[in-house]
Amino acid sequence: MPLYIKIALRYLLSLKSKALSFMSLISLIGVTVGVSALLITLAVLSGFQFGLKEKILQTTPHAVIMKITNKFWEDEYKEITEKFKKIPEIQDSEPFIYSQALASVGKTVQSIFIRGVIPEKDKKIMAVDKRVIAGNFDELKKPKTAVIGKDLAFILDVDVGDKINLISPFGQKTPLGYMPKIMQVKVVAIVDFGMYEYDSSYVSLNLKDAQKFLNMKSQITGIQLKLKDPYQAQIVKEKLEKIFQFPYMVRTWIDMNKSLFQALKLEELAMFLVIALIVLVASFNISSLLITKSREKRKDIAILKTVGAKNNFILKIFLWQGLIIGITGTVLGLLIGLSIIYVADTYHLIKLNPQVYMMEYLPLKISVTEVIAVVFSSIFICFISSLLPAYFASKEIPAEVLRYE
Numbered sequence: 001m002p003l004y005i006k007i008a009l010r011y012l013l014s015l016k017s018k019a020l021s022f023m024s025l026i027s028l029i030g031v032t033v034g035v036s037a038l039l040i041t042l043a044v045l046s047g048f049q050f051g052l053k054e055k056i057l058q059t060t061p062h063a064v065i066m067k068i069t070n071k072f073w074e075d076e077y078k079e080i081t082e083k084f085k086k087i088p089e090i091q092d093s094e095p096f097i098y099s100q101a102l103a104s105v106g107k108t109v110q111s112i113f114i115r116g117v118i119p120e121k122d123k124k125i126m127a128v129d130k131r132v133i134a135g136n137f138d139e140l141k142k143p144k145t146a147v148i149g150k151d152l153a154f155i156l157d158v159d160v161g162d163k164i165n166l167i168s169p170f171g172q173k174t175p176l177g178y179m180p181k182i183m184q185v186k187v188v189a190i191v192d193f194g195m196y197e198y199d200s201s202y203v204s205l206n207l208k209d210a211q212k213f214l215n216m217k218s219q220i221t222g223i224q225l226k227l228k229d230p231y232q233a234q235i236v237k238e239k240l241e242k243i244f245q246f247p248y249m250v251r252t253w254i255d256m257n258k259s260l261f262q263a264l265k266l267e268e269l270a271m272f273l274v275i276a277l278i279v280l281v282a283s284f285n286i287s288s289l290l291i292t293k294s295r296e297k298r299k300d301i302a303i304l305k306t307v308g309a310k311n312n313f314i315l316k317i318f319l320w321q322g323l324i325i326g327i328t329g330t331v332l333g334l335l336i337g338l339s340i341i342y343v344a345d346t347y348h349l350i351k352l353n354p355q356v357y358m359m360e361y362l363p364l365k366i367s368v369t370e371v372i373a374v375v376f377s378s379i380f381i382c383f384i385s386s387l388l389p390a391y392f393a394s395k396e397i398p399a400e401v402l403r404y405e
Contacts, residue, residue, distance in 0.1 A: 004313055008320035011293060023289045028329045030282025035333025035378050036340070038275045042370050043341045044350075045268040047363040049261070055359060059198045060253045061096075061125065061224035062233055065240065068247045071219050080223060083243050089236045091228050094121035095220040097210040102167040103148075103203060105156040112152065112201045114166070116210025116220075125226045128191055128204065135160035135189030140206050146185040149202035150192040162187050166203070170215050183213045194359065279378050282329070283385035286322045290389035294318060294396075302398040315394035322386025323379070330378045334371070341366055 012024060065080065066072065077095045084090055097116030102109055119140040123129045129137035133150060140147055146164065148156075158164055168181040185205065193199050211217060227236055233252035240250045254261065294301070301314055341364045344350060350362035 002316075004316040005320050008317050008324060011297060011317070012321050012324055023285065023292070024325065027282060027285040027289055027325050028332075030285055031279060031326055031329025031378060031382065032333040032336065034275070034278035034280075034282050035330050035374060036337035037278055038272065038374050038378075039334065039337030039366060039371065040340055040364075041271050041275045042268065042374070043337075043345075043364040043366040044362065045264070045271060046367065046370065047345065047365040048357075049264050049268075050365045051359045051363045052260070052264075055193070055195050056253060056257055057230055058131070059126075059193050059195060060256060062227040062230045063225040063236060063240070063250060063252045064096075064222045065225070065244060066222035066249050066251070068249050072222060073219055075218070077220065077223060080244070084225075084240060087236060087239050089227050089229065089232050089239075090225055092121070092124050092226045094118055094125045094224050094226075095207065096222065096224050097207065097214065097216065098221045099169075099210075099214055101169060101203075103152065103156060104165045104167060105158055105162075108156055109167075110152060110155050110201070112166075112203045114210060114214070115202070115204045116207045116214075117204055118207050122204070125224060131191040131193055132189045133192045135187070137189045137191075139188035140204065142188070143206075143209060144183065144185045145188045145206070145209075147189040147191055147202075147204040148187055149199035150190055151196055151200035152202060153187070153190045155200060158187055160187055160190060166213060168213055168215075181213065181215070183209075185209070276377060276381075279381050283326075283381045286325055286382055287385045287389055289325075290318050290322055290386055291392070293321065294389055294393035297393075298396055301393060301396045305396070305398045311394040314396070315390045318390035318393045319383070319386050322382055322390070326379050326382025326386075329382075330375055333378070334375065338366070338371075 077093075081093055084093075094117065097114070099114050099116075101112055101114050103112045104110070117126075119138065123137070128147065132147075135147075137147060139145055146166075148158075148164070153159065156164055163184050163186050166183045166185060168183070170181065191199075191202065193202070205213065207220075211219065225236075227233060230253065233254055237250050237252050237255075244250060304314065345364040348361040350364075352359055352362055
């Protein structure tokens with residue numbers, strides 16, 4: 001161990017001055033609390049993003065191909081699938097219909113979103129059958145049947161086997177004007193996605209029933225894709241856009257929720273800067289501690305310089321005092337923060353209202369990159385706060401200090 005580090009440790013651990021020892025402890029606690037708070041905050045924000053993305057991926061296709069102009073006919077589906085077969089990231093595809101409508105039972109009416117799907121394909125693409133809590137998803141193959149969300153079933157007060165009325169926004173022309181089209185369907189399954197907004201408006205029909213109900217003949221809304229890795233969606237989008245030009249449009253699950261993710265990223269950056277102020281405040285304690293210590297150790301500095309110590313050697317002594325506090329506080333904060341994150345995530349300690357936050361508990365996630373960023377930021381702040389006091393201590397003139405000794 002270099003001599004300047006040994007001297008720095010001796011000065012730092014000296015108990016002669018209770019006030020300075022207390023200041024050292026406060027500085028250490030400040031850095032520890034700042035680092036642990038910063039890690040926990042980032043874990044909360046990253047965990048919320050992770051949980052939100054997982055819920056979105058449960059209810060949203062990884063990517064969709066739609067047509068901006070003209071009509072998207074079902075016959076185009078086979079032609080289009082042949083074109084993107086060579087893209088290895090695409091695992092499967094399915095034609096679908098998506099439209100708004102109303103559902104009613106008696107006097108109760110609820111706004112809904114209708115998904116027209118091929119049941120066998122939808123099991124592979126969206127894995128809806130794995131979220132069934134009542135009934136049988138395979139029954140959707142039968143005509144005039146529907147799969148509905150858990151909360152919609154509660155709102156309409158229906159169960160498996162009951163019938164509901166679907167009211168189309170695209171009416172039928174009659175001598176009395178346009179009349180809404182109504183189709184009665186039987187509920188064959190109830191699903192739970194864990195997202196109130198989705199569960200309260202989800203209705204799935206087989207593709208043929210949806211086309212008939214919405215007067216779409218053999219048209220479809222688009223093609224939904226399942227990717228091997230949904231986080232590679234943007235790469236797949238770039239490849240698809242080279243194949244499909246206007247009037248086709250490719251959108252990924254990230255595009256469909258871009259404003260939400262951008263807001264969360266901005267919030268994460270803002271929280272990082274705000275919580276980092278705790279470490280910054282702790283660094284002021286380090287600065288004041290080193291300034292006080294340098295005044296107390298003026299005689300020692302003068303003697304060291306008299307026996308041949310250079311300014312650089314003195315600077316390192318006081319610089320390392322600040323770094324030792326910073327490194328020790330950072331390591332302790334790291335251990336405390338990661339321990340809290342592990343326990344809270346493993347045992348689901350932070351419960352949430354799924355109707356508000358779309359998840360039952362808050363997962364805490366922290367990446368290696370974020371941990372490294374916190375560690376280096378903390379040590380860098382402590383280094384900067386130690387630099388000026390260490391510089392002033394190194395500029396002490398031995399003759400002036402020892403003149404009256």
